[in-house]
Amino acid sequence: xxxxxxxxxxxIDDEPHIVRAVRNALSGDFGRxxxxxxxxxxxxxxxxxxxxxxxxxxxxPDRSGLWVLTELxxxxxxxxxxxxxxxxxxxxxxxxxxxxxxxxxxxxxPTELLARVRAQVRRARQAEMxxxxxxxxxxxxxxxxxxxxxxxxxxxxxxxPTEWELLRTFLRHMGKTLTHWQLFRSVWAxxxxxxxxxxxxxxxxxxxxxxxxxxxPRLIITEPGVGYRFEAPG
Amino acid sequence: MPLWRRLLMWSxxxxxxxxxxxxxxxxxxxxxxxxxxxxxxxxxxxxxxxxLGVILSxxxxxxxxxxxxxxxHTFHVAEPMDWGVLLSFLLTGGVAAELLHRQRRAAALADxxxxxxxxxxxxxAESLSxxxxxxxxxxxxxxxxxxxxxxxxxxxxxxxxxxxxxESDVPETGSxxxxxxxxxxxxxxxxxxxxxxxxxxxxxxLLTDVLRRLADSAEVLVPLSVGDRCLGVLRLxxxxxxxxxxxxxxxxxxxxxxxxxxxxRVRLEGEAERVEALxxxxxxxxxxxxxxxxxxxxPLTSIRATATELRSEGDERGALIExxxxxxxxxxxxLLELSRxxxxxxxxxxxxxxxxxxxxxALQRVGGLPGASDVRVRLPEDGALALGRFDFVxxxxxxxxxxxxxxxxxxxxxxxxxxxRSESGQLVIDVLDRGPGIPAxxxxxxxxxxxxxxxxTPTTGTGLGLxxxxxxxxxxGGSVTYRPRPGGGSVFRLSLPxxxxxxxx
Numbered sequence: 001x002x003x004x005x006x007x008x009x010x011x012i013d014d015e016p017h018i019v020r021a022v023r024n025a026l027s028g029d030f031g032r033x034x035x036x037x038x039x040x041x042x043x044x045x046x047x048x049x050x051x052x053x054x055x056x057x058x059x060x061p062d063r064s065g066l067w068v069l070t071e072l073x074x075x076x077x078x079x080x081x082x083x084x085x086x087x088x089x090x091x092x093x094x095x096x097x098x099x100x101x102x103x104x105x106x107x108x109x110p111t112e113l114l115a116r117v118r119a120q121v122r123r124a125r126q127a128e129m130x131x132x133x134x135x136x137x138x139x140x141x142x143x144x145x146x147x148x149x150x151x152x153x154x155x156x157x158x159x160x161p162t163e164w165e166l167l168r169t170f171l172r173h174m175g176k177t178l179t180h181w182q183l184f185r186s187v188w189a190x191x192x193x194x195x196x197x198x199x200x201x202x203x204x205x206x207x208x209x210x211x212x213x214x215x216x217p218r219l220i221i222t223e224p225g226v227g228y229r230f231e232a233p234g
Numbered sequence: 235m236p237l238w239r240r241l242l243m244w245s246x247x248x249x250x251x252x253x254x255x256x257x258x259x260x261x262x263x264x265x266x267x268x269x270x271x272x273x274x275x276x277x278x279x280x281x282x283x284x285x286l287g288v289i290l291s292x293x294x295x296x297x298x299x300x301x302x303x304x305x306x307h308t309f310h311v312a313e314p315m316d317w318g319v320l321l322s323f324l325l326t327g328g329v330a331a332e333l334l335h336r337q338r339r340a341a342a343l344a345d346x347x348x349x350x351x352x353x354x355x356x357x358x359a360e361s362l363s364x365x366x367x368x369x370x371x372x373x374x375x376x377x378x379x380x381x382x383x384x385x386x387x388x389x390x391x392x393x394x395x396x397x398x399x400x401e402s403d404v405p406e407t408g409s410x411x412x413x414x415x416x417x418x419x420x421x422x423x424x425x426x427x428x429x430x431x432x433x434x435x436x437x438x439x440l441l442t443d444v445l446r447r448l449a450d451s452a453e454v455l456v457p458l459s460v461g462d463r464c465l466g467v468l469r470l471x472x473x474x475x476x477x478x479x480x481x482x483x484x485x486x487x488x489x490x491x492x493x494x495x496x497x498x499r500v501r502l503e504g505e506a507e508r509v510e511a512l513x514x515x516x517x518x519x520x521x522x523x524x525x526x527x528x529x530x531x532x533p534l535t536s537i538r539a540t541a542t543e544l545r546s547e548g549d550e551r552g553a554l555i556e557x558x559x560x561x562x563x564x565x566x567x568x569l570l571e572l573s574r575x576x577x578x579x580x581x582x583x584x585x586x587x588x589x590x591x592x593x594x595x596a597l598q599r600v601g602g603l604p605g606a607s608d609v610r611v612r613l614p615e616d617g618a619l620a621l622g623r624f625d626f627v628x629x630x631x632x633x634x635x636x637x638x639x640x641x642x643x644x645x646x647x648x649x650x651x652x653x654x655r656s657e658s659g660q661l662v663i664d665v666l667d668r669g670p671g672i673p674a675x676x677x678x679x680x681x682x683x684x685x686x687x688x689x690x691t692p693t694t695g696t697g698l699g700l701x702x703x704x705x706x707x708x709x710x711g712g713s714v715t716y717r718p719r720p721g722g723g724s725v726f727r728l729s730l731p732x733x734x735x736x737x738x739x
Contacts, residue, residue: 015532021539059528085528089627090581107534107563109556110542200626204588204619215594215611222595225627 007121008032008049012042012068013057013083018106022055022083025110026117039063043071046078053121055113056100057083058091066098073099079120083108089225096179096226123175123232136171138219141210145171152210162187163206170220170230179227203228237286244278244290252297259302264316267302268323272330279331283338287331295324343481350485353381357492367500374493382486383477384470389458391466391497392418417455418464426453428475441490445483448476458494465497519577523570530566534559568698571631572683575705582625582710584731589613589620589654589661596633603641608648620654622661623732628706632714635699636665636726643669649723660712661733668723672716680716703728 009030011022014037023033034049036042039060046054054072058065069080082095082103092103101120104113136143140153148164150157159167169178169186178186184199207214221229251274255267271294279287299309303316311317357377364370371389378387413432417424423435423444428451435444441456448454452475456468468490470476478486538559545552574580593611600606614620640650649668656662672680676687683701703726704714712730719725 017536017539018532021536024539024543085524085531106528106531107538107559110539198586200585200587200591201619201621204591207590207594208619214590215613216597217594222591222598224595224630 006031007052008034009053009055009117010034010036010042010045010049010051011055012036012039012060012065013055014038014059014061015057018057018083021110022113025113026055029114029118037061039065039068042068046072046076051078052124053117054078054080055083055117056080058095059085066095069095069098069100077124079117079124081113081117081120092223092226093179093181096177097181101176119175119232126174141219143167143171150210157209159206159209162202163209166202166206167210170228174230175232177223177227177229181227183227237282240282240286241289244274244282244286245293248274248290248294248297252301256301264303264319267298268319271298271323272326275327276330276334279334280338284331284335287334288328291324291327291331294327295320298323346481350381350481350488353377354485354488354492357489367496367503370496370499371493374489374496378468378470378486378489378493381489382470382482384472385474386469386471388469388471389466389493389497390414390469391500392464413455414467414469417457417467421457421459421464423457424455425451426455428452428473441487442480442483445476445478445486446480448478451476456490456493458490458497460494460498463498463501465494465501468493523574523577527566527570531563534563534566565696565698568696568702571702572698572705575702575709580628580706580709582628584623584625584710586621586623586732587626587629589622589663592626592629592633593652593654593663595626595630596637599630599634600637600641603638605641605644605647605650606637608650609637609641610648610651612651612653614655620656620661621732621734622656622730624661624712624730625710628710629712629728629730632703632706632712632728633663633665635703636714636728639699639703639726640665640667640669640724643667643724645669656733659731659733661730663728663730665726665728666719666723668719668721671718671722671724677716681714700726 007030009026009032011019011026011033013019013022013035019035023035027033030053034045034051036045039062042054042056042060045051056065056068060068065082065084069082072078072080079101080099082100083106084091084095084103085106095103101123102116104116134144134146136145142151144150145168150159150167165187166183169183180199187199187202203220204214207217207220210219211217219231221231223229248271251270255262255270275287275290275294278290296309299311299320300307303320304312311320357374360370360373364373371391375387375389378384413424413426416422416434420434420437422437423439423441425433425435425444425448427433430452433451444454452473453469453471454476456470457464458466458468470486538556541552541555541559543552545556590611590613597606597609597611637650637652644650644667646668649666651664651666653664653666654662672687676685679685680687681700681704684697685701686697700714707714707728707730710731712728715727715729717725717727
């Protein structure tokens with residue numbers, strides 16, 4: 001019995017077929033799958049039942065999915081995975097900026113959805129645990145956040161202050177997709193002089209220093225048009 | 235009141251004054267009497283004009299002499315000094331009458347100016363405040379009609395470019411429409427005489443001058459221009475001849491500016507309406523694409539989920555359904571993309587991006603295809619970071635399509651390569667394969683939607699990949715081109731704007 005089997009997930013969606021697909025995908029791993037057919041019911045159930053994750057469809061009969069997200073974020077940090085039929089990147093950015101943790105576009109494969117929900121639940125549970133500063137080993141990469149050092153294959157890797165700040169932001173939100181804007185705000189919060197346009201260039205530099213093959217990244221994953229995600233190891 | 239009656243009235247007053255002065259003569263000095271007469275003359279000049287003032291001066295001069303200067307009741311003057319008094323009296327009266335006259339004329343002129351300015355101000359406010367620009371045009375026509383010596387004033391607005399065709403080379407004999415067309419095209423005034431012959435004013439003629447020598451013309455056409463745009467024509471008509479004096483001409487000149495501005499407002503209003511309509515159409519198009527996208531993808535999701543369920547229960551047909559659902563999904567995505575491109579509804583956001591970021595994302599997208607992990611990537615040899623200024627998502631779509639195409643046609647493992655460099659301001663990404671290549675006869679049609687070369691196996695792809703790749707690249711100022719690869723196969727080149735390299739710090 002995995003940890004997830006004691007957990008509850010809430011599906012907010014009005015299409016019976018999709019609800020069924022989501023239920024089938026998740027019921028093997030999650031102890032309970034709750035269902036809400038409207039936005040208002042979804043928010044009510046989230047408040048009453050305190051689920052460990054929410055799968056939210058953007059197209060709802062009464063209010064928009066974005067409204068649900070905004071309502072939830074007023075009092076809850078529950079992981080929210082959004083289902084969207086539109087493939088517009090602007091929409092994904094809007095969702096992430098509004099507090100969504102991840103999104104899955106239709107048609108999704110059940111395996112993919114399950115993996116995404118699990119990753120977010122795991123991330124949320126890790127975030128609740130204290131700590132965060134310390135040694136992190138990913139393959140031949142050793143990151144010491146306290147000493148601010150990075151070693152790859154035993155050799156020191158020199159990071160510029162901006163690159164270091166970028167890496168720290170990634171580590172703080174490991175496994176979560178961060179939008180360009182969120183990254184920029186976090187890294188350049190102190191100094192306003194550096195143009196946002198160069199964020200992508202800094203990511204490319206950081207990748208070259210951390211990844212064995214910069215065109216086949218394993219750590220810093222590009223979410224096209226949205227932002228970047230630092231993959232959690234293992 | 236006619237002049238003679240006013241003259242009679244003032245003469246009676248002068249007689250009465252003379253009577254009073256004669257009675258009081260023993261106690262009065264000559265200067266007092268002259269002053270009393272002068273007051274009367276000034277009053278008369280002020281009220282009834284210069285002519286009356288002068289006549290009254292002479293009458294008073296005679297009465298003064300006859301009744302009040304010794305010897306009395308003769309025109310004979312005893313003292314030579316009295317002649318001086320009489321003559322300076324006459325002169326003062328005349329000069330005063332003349333000065334008053336000038337003053338009155340200046341006042342009248344100022345009054346007329348004030349009325350014109352008020353009219354123009356009111357017109358400006360009116361034409362700005364009316365709800366519809368067409369009403370402003372009507373208001374200006376009305377004002378020109380009432381404030382100018384014309385029988386009729388008509389403004390004709392031209393839908394842009396309508397009268398631009400050069401069909402009237404001999405405007406002297408042209409129809410009214412041809413004359414209007416000519417006036418607009420050449421930006422020249424056209425007049426038509428009372429006898430019907432047309433006359434073209436010289437280029438650069440001033441409207442005020444033209445209006446002042448119109449006496450023999452029954453009609454004048456004034457082109458209405460704002461900036462370098464001619465928006466219409468003002469037609470002033472009076473069959474008996476147009477007679478403008480100088481102030482009327484300059485007032486008309488000012489009104490023509492207003493007419494042009496009103497015409498410009500009509501044009502801008504039309505433009506704003508068109509833009510609004512376009513925006514609305516755009517919104518509808520977006521809404522339609524979104525709802526089609528939703529309606530097609532939702533059933534695909536349940537098909538796919540059911541297929542996964544079947545497969546997990548050990549039914550191998552589930553895998554086939556999954557595969558086909560995925561193919562259908564790709565087709566839906568491609569069709570939506572293509573219709574978005576066709577509709578011109580593709581927003582482009584240009585950012586500075588690194589080529590290897592783009593290639594990495596593309597390799598991730600094609601990760602499931604056989605051979606994807608063997609694709610060799612050749613970055614610039616000096617280790618510099620190749621950058622471009624392009625839309626990441628669109629370019630990714632382009633590059634992914636080219637890679638899919640290369641991978642699906644390549645027969646030799648590890649023969650697909652990507653080569654990156656900056657070349658004359660462009661970021662150039664070549665995708666090379668060792669497939670069958672493109673038959674020479676097919677190259678021209680290679681980028682057409684649904685085109686398949688004779689060498690393609692019929693099951694691969696949707697037939698839209700290359701068309702989309704090229705259109706997306708072009709939408710952001712780039713291109714996709716084909717050339718045969720030496721030694722067999724194809725090279726597809728994606729060029730993106732803003733190619734620069736940055737050396738690694």
